[in-house]
Amino acid sequence: MAADSDREAGTDGPAGKRGAPVLPELDVEDLRDRWQRAVAETENLRKRYERQMDEVRRAEQDRVTAAWLPVVDHLELALQHAAADPKAVIPGVEAVCQQAHALLALLGYRRIAGVGEPFDPAVHEAAQVREEPGAAPGSVVQVLRAGYGSERGLLRPAVVSVAAKPEE
Template structure:
């Protein structure tokens, strides 16, 4: 009987070992599945992280560009703050120039003209203090950036494409043309 008990015991041990092997195999398979799933999840999370980082860097670059543009706009606004005022004053300055070209023998009128000339010089000085200057034209080569040709003539002894007469003065504010000079150009 001992043999049969031992045989039954051996059978039980063998079936327990088989079950243990099966359990170990299924645990290993389950662990492998979990590992594969964890690796897939890691790859997915790394891709999402890369996308978020990329978006962050783009947003940071956009923000830096926005800040730079705002700073440049502010600097430009400050640099050219007087442009509108200067543009509005130019017709009055032109009228002063025409009035100062009058010739008179009357002493009273001469003193009025002297006062007007003082006001005119004061206006020009104020423009200069703001960075505005008259554009030189007569005797200079025609430059379409700063001159507006309204006539062309042929003058002996003057090179081609040279300004021979100025009809209206042009003005430049720092590096920006406020009004081009109206000129007559030699052919």
């Protein structure tokens, strides 16, 4: 009883330090059981999170694939009509190309190209430097492969030819 009144009063007693909280006695088996339950619950949460992330990835993959299917359909149509009238294929392929560019823009990817723009090593990769009369030195004179980027960053740099600086 004296020990209980010492603890309540906040004085030194059998608990040791003045004002130290008194914890209930827990046996080792109870602590081990609590620890094992916490570990198991954490593992279950991790597995649930992984399943949810897989579902999100699959849903996004399905969404993007479904958006590309009309482009594939139109390319297949162009190939079917190629045998009948090869010259008619060119406008069809150009239309499909425009459709693909529009889809990339809809997905948030802008095209990085642009003849006449100054060369920017952050978005361009120079494949060649060549003399180009009338072009500003250091400007893009030909896009060999367009690049793409989004607000998150560069997906692929544009591969370009750059106008040479005139020799002095």
